[in-house]
Amino acid sequence: MIPIDLLTAIKARRSIHNFKHDEIDHATLREILTYGSYAPTHYMKEPWQIKLYEKGGKQNFVDAIIASYQRIGMLKTSDDDKTQKMIGSMKQFLLQIPHHALIYFKEETDHVRYEEEYAAVCAFIQNAQLAAWAYGIGMLWTITPYMHDKGFAEEIGLDSSSDKIAAVMQIGYPEKIPRDKGRTPIGDKLEFISE
Numbered sequence: 001m002i003p004i005d006l007l008t009a010i011k012a013r014r015s016i017h018n019f020k021h022d023e024i025d026h027a028t029l030r031e032i033l034t035y036g037s038y039a040p041t042h043y044m045k046e047p048w049q050i051k052l053y054e055k056g057g058k059q060n061f062v063d064a065i066i067a068s069y070q071r072i073g074m075l076k077t078s079d080d081d082k083t084q085k086m087i088g089s090m091k092q093f094l095l096q097i098p099h100h101a102l103i104y105f106k107e108e109t110d111h112v113r114y115e116e117e118y119a120a121v122c123a124f125i126q127n128a129q130l131a132a133w134a135y136g137i138g139m140l141w142t143i144t145p146y147m148h149d150k151g152f153a154e155e156i157g158l159d160s161s162s163d164k165i166a167a168v169m170q171i172g173y174p175e176k177i178p179r180d181k182g183r184t185p186i187g188d189k190l191e192f193i194s195e
C-alpha cells in the first residue's frame with residue numbers, strides 16, 4: 001500500500017514539527033523501519049539500533065531529557081515559577097509527540113570504521129523517513145545536546161562508553177506540512193571533470 005512513488009516521496013517529504021495525537025500501529029512502524037534497514041551498510045554491519053518510546057514509555061525518556069538539560073545548564077534546577085513553567089511546557093511538548101525513535105550504534109574507535117557506521121545509520125534514517133512519507137507518516141530528524149550527555153545515555157540504559165546516539169526521530173501523522181523551501185540548483189554544486 002504505497003500511495004506515492006519513490007521519486008515523488010524524495011521531493012515531497014518535509015520535516016514535520018506538528019503531529020496529530022493518533023498513534024501509529026506497531027506493524028506499520030516495523031514496516032517503515034524495515035525499509036530503513038535496506039540502507040547500504042559496509043561489511044553488512046547493519047549498525048542501527050532503535051529504542052522506540054511511545055505511550056507511558058515516553059515519561060522516563062522525557063524526564064531523562066529534562067534532567068540532562070539541567071545537568072548541562074540549559075535549564076535551571078530551581079523551584080521558581082518561571083523554571084517550573086518552562087519544564088512543564090517542555091515536557092508537555094515532548095509527551096504529545098506520538099513516538100520518539102532514538103537511533104544509536106556501537107561506537108567504533110577506528111576513525112574510518114566510525115564514519116562507515118555513522119553514514120550507514122544516516123542512510124537508514126533517510127530510508128525510513130521516505131518510507132514513512134509514503135505511508136502518510138511524518139518525522140523530524142533531531143540532534144540535540146542531551147544526545148552528547150553521558151549521564152543521559154546511562155539513564156536510558158545505554159553504555160555511554162560504547163553506544164553513540166545518532167539521532168532522535170520524532171514520529172507521527174502530520175498535523176501541518178511545512179512549505180517546500182526548495183533546494184539550490186545542483187549545477188551550483190556540481191563540477192563535471194571529464195578530462
Ligand SMILES: Cc1cc2nc3c(=O)[nH]c(=O)nc-3n(C[C@H](O)[C@H](O)[C@H](O)COP(=O)(O)O)c2cc1C
Pocket residue numbers: 013014015016140141142143144178181
Ligand atoms: C542530521 C540532521 C539533524 C537535524 N536536526 C534538526 C533538529 O534538531 N531540529 C529541527 O527542527 N530540524 C532538524 N533537522 C531537519 C532540518 O531542519 C530540515 O531537514 C531542513 O530544514 C529542510 O527541511 P525539509 O526536511 O522539510 O526539506 C535535521 C536534519 C538533519 C539531516
